């Protein structure tokens with residue numbers, strides 16, 4: 491069953507937002523690369539890739555519903571402040587924005603009585619809980635480290651150990 495025009499537009503806005511989230515993470519990765527924190531930069535870069543996976547999941551869904559996925563104009567990521575804490579707080583704020591957008595999409599789907607998008611949106615609701623919890627924990631740990639060099643280097647090493655993944659929507 492096709493998505494209604496209203497839902498097609500809402501899904502396409504979500505696709506655009508996921509690509510924007512990727513750009514935000516990519517820029518944040520650059521900021522920490524410049525601070526000689528390659529592990530944290532790699533972690534953020536993997537997040538950037540994961541946002542592309544999210545965009546691809548939405549694209550596949552819209553196409554599978556016989557609608558037209560369409561990527562909108564992407565806003566350049568605005569990164570203010572470049573301390574490690576600023577970077578992870580910015581990441582957390584963006585995750586919260588994405589979570590709210592997915593809740594809105596869920597509400598819109600409910601309003602249209604669109605049962606077919608429920609499994610995908612449920613997956614995203616769970617994913618956002620996980621994403622927010624992960625980034626929030628890093629923010630908490632960076633606050634505890636409080637700009638202590640050896641502490642930052644330990645966290646850098648830990649975050650750099652994350653395995654890489656493909657950007658295919660699996």
Ligand code: FEO
Nearest residue numbers: 508541544588621
């Ligand atoms: Fe696609 Fe990190 O939310």
